[in-house]
Amino acid sequence: MSFGSIYFILFFIGVVVINYILPKKIRRIWLLIASIAFYLFSSVKGFLVLVSVILITYLVGLLLEKTKNILKKKIFLGVSAFLVVMVLVVLKYLKFIILNLDKLSVFRGLEIILPLGISFFILQSIGYLIDVYRGNVPAEKNIINYALFISFFPYIVSGPIERAKNMLPQIKMIHSFNYDNFVSGMQKMLWGYFLKLVVAERAAILANTIFNDYTNYSGLAMIIGILAYTIQLYCDFAGYSLIAIGVGKALGYDIMENFKQPYFALSINDFWKRWHISLTSWFREYLYIPLGGNRKGKFRKYLNIFIVFLISGIWHGANWTFMIWGMMHGIYQILGDLTKNLRTKFVNFIGMKKECFSYRLVQRMATFTFVSVAWVFFRSANFGQAIEVLYRAFAGFNIAESFGASNTSFYSWIPSGLFLTTNGENWFLKLGLDAPDLIIFLFGMFLVFIVDLLLYKKISPTKWINNQNIWFRWIVYLGLIFFVLTFGIYGTGFDASSFIYANF
Numbered sequence: 001m002s003f004g005s006i007y008f009i010l011f012f013i014g015v016v017v018i019n020y021i022l023p024k025k026i027r028r029i030w031l032l033i034a035s036i037a038f039y040l041f042s043s044v045k046g047f048l049v050l051v052s053v054i055l056i057t058y059l060v061g062l063l064l065e066k067t068k069n070i071l072k073k074k075i076f077l078g079v080s081a082f083l084v085v086m087v088l089v090v091l092k093y094l095k096f097i098i099l100n101l102d103k104l105s106v107f108r109g110l111e112i113i114l115p116l117g118i119s120f121f122i123l124q125s126i127g128y129l130i131d132v133y134r135g136n137v138p139a140e141k142n143i144i145n146y147a148l149f150i151s152f153f154p155y156i157v158s159g160p161i162e163r164a165k166n167m168l169p170q171i172k173m174i175h176s177f178n179y180d181n182f183v184s185g186m187q188k189m190l191w192g193y194f195l196k197l198v199v200a201e202r203a204a205i206l207a208n209t210i211f212n213d214y215t216n217y218s219g220l221a222m223i224i225g226i227l228a229y230t231i232q233l234y235c236d237f238a239g240y241s242l243i244a245i246g247v248g249k250a251l252g253y254d255i256m257e258n259f260k261q262p263y264f265a266l267s268i269n270d271f272w273k274r275w276h277i278s279l280t281s282w283f284r285e286y287l288y289i290p291l292g293g294n295r296k297g298k299f300r301k302y303l304n305i306f307i308v309f310l311i312s313g314i315w316h317g318a319n320w321t322f323m324i325w326g327m328m329h330g331i332y333q334i335l336g337d338l339t340k341n342l343r344t345k346f347v348n349f350i351g352m353k354k355e356c357f358s359y360r361l362v363q364r365m366a367t368f369t370f371v372s373v374a375w376v377f378f379r380s381a382n383f384g385q386a387i388e389v390l391y392r393a394f395a396g397f398n399i400a401e402s403f404g405a406s407n408t409s410f411y412s413w414i415p416s417g418l419f420l421t422t423n424g425e426n427w428f429l430k431l432g433l434d435a436p437d438l439i440i441f442l443f444g445m446f447l448v449f450i451v452d453l454l455l456y457k458k459i460s461p462t463k464w465i466n467n468q469n470i471w472f473r474w475i476v477y478l479g480l481i482f483f484v485l486t487f488g489i490y491g492t493g494f495d496a497s498s499f500i501y502a503n504f
Contacts, residue, residue, distance in 0.1 A: 046115025
């Protein structure tokens with residue numbers, strides 16, 4: 001059941017209404033039933049895996065709290081974490097491993113069930129066990145509370161990856177209807193739907209048109225495809241996260257923030273403080289720091305960074321391209337730290353001002369470029385395609401030839417509409433979007449840029465709207481709802497996998 005489907009909207013309305021009608025003491029049971037129904041609707045076969053992980057980690061959590069011997073606790077934690085991880089490895093990576101080891105491809109037809117959201121609820125359950133082992137949270141005695149923590153329907157499919165110390169106390173609380181929370185939740189959901197259905201889906205058309213037929217594009221057209229995927233991925237995943245956070249808020253739960261204007265980042269390190277925050281912080285808290293973090297010298301620090309990003313790439317999918325993507329970001333971080341002093345000396349030597357817009361603009365453009373190049377591997381089916389896409393984008397760049405113009409004189413590509421070609425055709429409109437969709441897409445990107453810029457400067461558009469008269473607020477709400485319903489792209493068979501990260 002996708003957040004973008006009419007079934008989810010009806011499901012959400014029903015869950016919220018019934019939740020606040022029911023006696024407060026049984027609302028947790030209702031939300032667990034709703035979460036189970038949501039998951040069964042999306043992945044019946046994967047439900048047994050979810051239940052198994054919940055039961056195993058629940059029982060191990062109790063065992064960890066009762067065990068006083070440190071060595072035994074370490075053994076219990078290590079064995080249980082290994083078993084849970086092996087569930088992920090077998091279901092998500094076994095076929096990939098076998099096909100890479102089996103040169104005869106005897107197992108090419110092997111099919112393994114991949115439960116929806118498995119990468120997310122596996123990390124969440126492991127994080128819980130580590131927190132109990134460390135004594136950061138007490139083991140949850142109530143199986144209903146714990147099951148709801150793992151399977152809560154707003155984040156079960158694609159996160160954010162929640163922490164026990166944040167969610168379990170909220171689950172134990174009695175939540176009464178709060179008008180401000182409900183309105184805040186609806187605002188977040190509405191903006192999330194705008195990001196996904198208006199912007200991301202149109203960016204996907206551009207990206208898919210070019211990536212799926214990449215041998216017939218080059219130069220500027222290929223760069224447009226790369227940028228389109230960069231925009232698609234952000235608006236798709238940030239949109240999902242906002243909807244999830246909004247659903248939780250409407251029900252009285254505060255789900256952690258997952259994005260903070262990542263494409264305004266000044267460095268790769270800054271980017272990872274803003275992109276998929278719940279995953280980044282999970283790896284830092286439960287992997288990077290236990291490996292030694294930056295406490296054991298430079299070499300160990302760089303090795304730990306590389307390991308974390310390699311595992312992050314593997315976590316995203318069973319493909320070499322994801323591993324390469326992860327390694328690229330690890331190398332970015334390492335090179336950034338190694339060259340930090342050299343870059344500072346160079347900037348000081350040439351007398352460049354650092355506390356000004358132009359310097360920060362260069363930083364943002366460089367960071368955005370590095371991130372976008374890495375996304376090519378994330379999007380491509382294999383290493384060869386990624387290299388070909390990058391080669392076609394940057395080697396022998398020619399604007400006119402990129403769009404099929406035979407006359408490559410300097411003035412032959414001056415815009416007529418957007419790009420002038422030999423026969424007066426607009427080649428940009430042959431990349432998948434017609435003129436109306438292109439206008440809507442550009443308008444949507446502009447609006448996303450403005451909102452993100454305001455948020456980056458810590459100016460809240462929702463606070464500004466909330467301070468207006470009720471008639472003005474409802475004009476904004478109804479206008480945005482109308483825009484999403486009218487210009488949103490829902491597609492055929494819009495299901496749970498329609499959000500990119502539902503596949504991870």
